[in-house]
Amino acid sequence: MTTNKSYYKNIYNYEHTPNLVLNKNFKLQNGKMLQKANIAYQTYGKLNKEKSNAILICHALTGDQYASGINPITKKKGWWHDMIGKGKVFDTNSYYIICSNVLGGCMGTSGPKSINPLSKTFYGINFPEISIKDMVKLQYELIKFLGIKKLFCVVGGSMGGMQVLEWGINYPEKVKLAIPIATSFRHTAQNIALHEVGRQAIKNDFNWIEGNYIDKKVVPEKGLSAARMVAHITYMSEKSLSTKFGRNKRGFNNISKIFSGNFEVESYLQYQGSSFVKRFDANSYLYLTKSMDRFDLSEKYNGKLESVFKNNTCKWLIISFTSDWLFPTSESRHIVSALNANACKVSFVEIESDRGHDSFLLKVPRLYKILRGFLIGGKLQ
């Protein structure tokens, strides 16, 4: 496990990233105001003279703005490093790529571990509730600041896909291509239930201290680690777990003193949990999972998703993966159906992959080909 010292040094230092601070109050969907809201971001490639080549990439629950290159916190490659760069799918020779940390996140953008400018103390669980729509509204401020009138493309997977949907619905005139991947227009009871287990694990941690662990200089590592473990299982398919680990065993270790040895899959999950806590904030995890659970595009139309896309002018590409049981293809079909009911421009691809929900983060050749083709098609029109 990480030491608290390195943890605090790593994720409480915002100087690693460009950061736009708003000079006005930022109004949230629930009516509350955020003062001096800020958004941390990264860009790759160059904005052209016409400012017509910008692609906004929206990250998932535990992602961040370091989509490409080396992440200065984890020292690892960005989460879409293989997708972004010269000659890659999101080709920095042609496109200007923007990726920002979401509102409520923990990598520089306003969130529970930011300082409240009024009280000068950490927000913690006094940070206001936020929605996916709020995340997108803050991204919109960044896009305006960068002088971009219309995004060539908005793209993202999972919670990133939810942001793409909000972009296409709330700012259709600002988006040419919209690509939500491996996502849904609202969480099912099972999605909510799985998130709730993670939240309970965090809140059960002795070091969570009702969300005030930052002031006490401790970290609810065990709870956050357990939350990550259960989430990680949902990101993989049964087949990918079986292929990767099966029932392979490994010897004694310090984590399990009771039983005579472990399965590899157990050690792997323990590692996933313990490395996650070095880069993520437990309160952020509570806020972001809750914003996903609350997300429901059809809510204000009494469940009628068709009404959401009335007169929508974006060009949509919806992508799902065969073995994704967290956001199965049936969820994407609802969106495609609603878009078609409005005679919107929509393409839909279900990609064969046995690697589960995580497929959108992995080198799935068909995903790469389809995205590349759709972007080229978008430029021609």
Add this chain to the structure above:
Amino acid sequence: MTTNKSYYKNIYNYEHTPNLVLNKNFKLQNGKMLQKANIAYQTYGKLNKEKSNAILICHALTGDQYASGINPITKKKGWWHDMIGKGKVFDTNSYYIICSNVLGGCMGTSGPKSINPLSKTFYGINFPEISIKDMVKLQYELIKFLGIKKLFCVVGGSMGGMQVLEWGINYPEKVKLAIPIATSFRHTAQNIALHEVGRQAIKNDFNWIEGNYIDKKVVPEKGLSAARMVAHITYMSEKSLSTKFGRNKRGFNNISKIFSGNFEVESYLQYQGSSFVKRFDANSYLYLTKSMDRFDLSEKYNGKLESVFKNNTCKWLIISFTSDWLFPTSESRHIVSALNANACKVSFVEIESDRGHDSFLLKVPRLYKILRGFLIGGKLQ
């Protein structure tokens, strides 16, 4: 949550159930010895003169010997109450029903919360590791004690089904009908991973105290509750969660102070977790889940399940449920295939149900009909 006082009164008092104490050492599969091992059990109906009407019912992970009638600890109906009784599927007018608490359990049979007769202290995590085969071996001692030469039937679901498989394989001459329901011959990596999350939640609990909570008179309630929550999700199908709860909301409650309200599914899971800790022991949960993860009938035959059933003489009925994603039908098909490869007597039914793994505990009419028919057929032969 329960008070520690009532918890200790409830589950540390063994006087609520008949209890057979062995007068010899009990040798476990790993070579270790248990002294004065005991097995707590319940019976329903009467053993006939020929002692040919006995049915052994094996309970699942969190079940107990109170399969029928009112459970004296929970004050609720037994877990198969609707299945066992006069005129019911397991008709106590005709059959003598036996159900015992498993080895490693916490309802009276030897387990981590028993007193070690040598040290006179609670076993805790000094209880030896146990296997599904050990559970069955202890049940065999009970059957001998009751004077039964051959069981008419052994039946059980989930971990109970694993015990049925061990019965049919280790004591084929002692079993006429064997009915493993909603089970598998070995856990997949995903099964193991999901159990490991629960174990981590328990071990992360501040009150677990390296398994020594009994001496300290505390209970690792939060960890055990979280373990139950994640398990409960796996027992239900996505559809059954959606049908039961969907995205229904409920108002404020004391459990979530941060966010403005909860989903019903969250409150339900929290309730499931907090009521579970009143009747179950956290260390037992560790031992029993581990014994399920370790269970692998094909292990000693290098993965060749066919070899397990060579010359097997039992009459088998294998049952699975369409929406069970914890033990999907494909797992049962492996067993059926291995039995058929040995020309064993085997019937197989996949029952249509959208209620997930828990279907074996619920009033699924087709399950009832099939069991009733198979028992009648078994009597005729």
